[in-house]
Amino acid sequence: MKLRVQLQCKNLHEYLKELSPEILDRLYNHPATCLAVYRELPPLAKNYVMRMLFLDQPLPQAAVALWVKKDSEKDHDQCVSVLSGLRLWHSQQLQGGLQGNILNPVFKDNLRIALLGGGKSWADQGDSLGPDRHARDVESLDKYALERWEVVLHFMVGCPSAAVSQDLSQLLIQAGLMRTEAGDAPCITSAGFQFLLLDTASQLWYFTLQYLNTAQTRGMDLVEILSFLFQLSFSTLGRHLREFGLVFQRKRKSRRYYPTRLAITLSAGVSANSSSTAMGATPGTGDSGFIVVETNYRLYAYTNSELQIALVALFSECLYRFPNVVVAQVTRESVQQAIANGITAQQILHFLRTRAHPVMLKQNPVLPPTITDQIRLWELERDRLQFSEGVLYNQFLSQADFEVLRDRAQGLGCLVWQNVAHRVIVVSPQGHGEVKRFWKRQKSHT
Amino acid sequence: MVNVLKGVLVECDPAMKQFLLYLDETTALGKKFIIQDLDDTHVFILAEVVHILQERVGELMDQNSFPITQK
Numbered sequence A: 001m002k003l004r005v006q007l008q009c010k011n012l013h014e015y016l017k018e019l020s021p022e023i024l025d026r027l028y029n030h031p032a033t034c035l036a037v038y039r040e041l042p043p044l045a046k047n048y049v050m051r052m053l054f055l056d057q058p059l060p061q062a063a064v065a066l067w068v069k070k071d072s073e074k075d076h077d078q079c080v081s082v083l084s085g086l087r088l089w090h091s092q093q094l095q096g097g098l099q100g101n102i103l104n105p106v107f108k109d110n111l112r113i114a115l116l117g118g119g120k121s122w123a124d125q126g127d128s129l130g131p132d133r134h135a136r137d138v139e140s141l142d143k144y145a146l147e148r149w150e151v152v153l154h155f156m157v158g159c160p161s162a163a164v165s166q167d168l169s170q171l172l173i174q175a176g177l178m179r180t181e182a183g184d185a186p187c188i189t190s191a192g193f194q195f196l197l198l199d200t201a202s203q204l205w206y207f208t209l210q211y212l213n214t215a216q217t218r219g220m221d222l223v224e225i226l227s228f229l230f231q232l233s234f235s236t237l238g239r240h241l242r243e244f245g246l247v248f249q250r251k252r253k254s255r256r257y258y259p260t261r262l263a264i265t266l267s268a269g270v271s272a273n274s275s276s277t278a279m280g281a282t283p284g285t286g287d288s289g290f291i292v293v294e295t296n297y298r299l300y301a302y303t304n305s306e307l308q309i310a311l312v313a314l315f316s317e318c319l320y321r322f323p324n325v326v327v328a329q330v331t332r333e334s335v336q337q338a339i340a341n342g343i344t345a346q347q348i349l350h351f352l353r354t355r356a357h358p359v360m361l362k363q364n365p366v367l368p369p370t371i372t373d374q375i376r377l378w379e380l381e382r383d384r385l386q387f388s389e390g391v392l393y394n395q396f397l398s399q400a401d402f403e404v405l406r407d408r409a410q411g412l413g414c415l416v417w418q419n420v421a422h423r424v425i426v427v428s429p430q431g432h433g434e435v436k437r438f439w440k441r442q443k444s445h446t
Numbered sequence B: 001m002v003n004v005l006k007g008v009l010v011e012c013d014p015a016m017k018q019f020l021l022y023l024d025e026t027t028a029l030g031k032k033f034i035i036q037d038l039d040d041t042h043v044f045i046l047a048e049v050v051h052i053l054q055e056r057v058g059e060l061m062d063q064n065s066f067p068i069t070q071k
Helices: A012-018 A021-027 A031-040 A043-052 A061-065 A070-085 A105-116 A138-157 A166-174 A190-197 A200-217 A222-234 A239-244 A261-268 A306-312 A332-340 A345-354 A369-381 A399-412 A429-445 B014-025 B047-063
Strands: A089-093 A099-103 A291-293 A298-301 A317-321 A326-329 A386-394 A415-419 A424-427 B003-011 B034-039 B042-045
Touching (some): A043 A099, A138 A190, A190 A345, A298 A306, A306 A317, A332 A369, A345 A369, A399 A415
Antiparallel strands (some): A291 A298, A298 A326, A386 A424, B003 B042
């Protein structure tokens, strides 16, 4: 009866699939969006889109199916579902009565514009402003971005030095990452813990999605925000965006936005390739991982970033602290404490893997099997009993009675357990009312 | 007439089930809580003892573990 909330980190495609068709169509009116969506497609789907980009008539589905060999049927099906889910193509009746596919015309036109040029220019304000007297170079932008993001994470962990605006803390509360008792400062929830252990790209996405969800309630136009976001990530150069560290604005009134590296990663989405160099740098550590895990359960974190140390301390006991190293030990108590706070073993292991020191990356598997197995076992220890509420029916007078009731419960989908030999069934509480009524009717009939 | 009982279905491995039967026999939780013993891996218990039961299981696991490492 424990509820473990798993943090779902959707990527661009899943988010778009959930939007309504009208919003999607309006979104596809901007070439930047089309290009971003195109980039995220799997390679086969990109191929399909390219082939159909300049056709004005629908193509029979049989012809499309011929483009793949027999053994790649699965990839073909997956492609088809991705493309239809994003409403990139429709089915249309051809003259001969066959089913054909044609690209969404809005998407098609705008992708053409994106690839070939033309249409309204995206960065139309940049040139008219003239050279910037206070131009910042890439490095300081990066630093700024990482600083701001760390402040947000610090705030979540509860460090007193971090201060964020009211709006941001409201957003965190609405996203379910923190909660606030009456009048007290907000404190972190179990979903918040899970969020902290994700890698930066996933964190960014989750946060932006939450912000987009609340933006609708504030009356801001979803399409405008999304297209602005996409445009940002494509240029070589928001009150709220400024706070996340996505853009840099020298003063609140200045008209220039400098998109930071964080914003560019946003468009790249949560890809499976998390070793990409662009955002591989975790804050405060330079360009590589920094954790070494030994088979005696010791953990060495070569960092002096407060945030990273706080994260490591979530699931391990810190033993010693030096100017450049923190020595910690992963113990049963510390891991079970973390699990009681809502973090799963999978997340701890993911955290360790993504921040593994290059020396660790050389061995295969990256983390010692003893450690991974033991952390999972410590998690399973708490789950030895599984509870489900139910109602027990036994002492049936005849086998036929038992079977009738059992089949009815199964049909309703509320049968939890049954034992045919002893004629016992357990039904879920929700189904109990219905089954009881059914039984009364049965008895009055026979 | 069919007998209807409300409670909680517990699923566990056979070893853990023996521990539950032991707790029940010695009324370690203050009262008998097993309504029916269903099979090797399932037991039907009273709804109110769930929390105390989790604690007891936790204590059992703590008793059986030892610190692996030295500081």
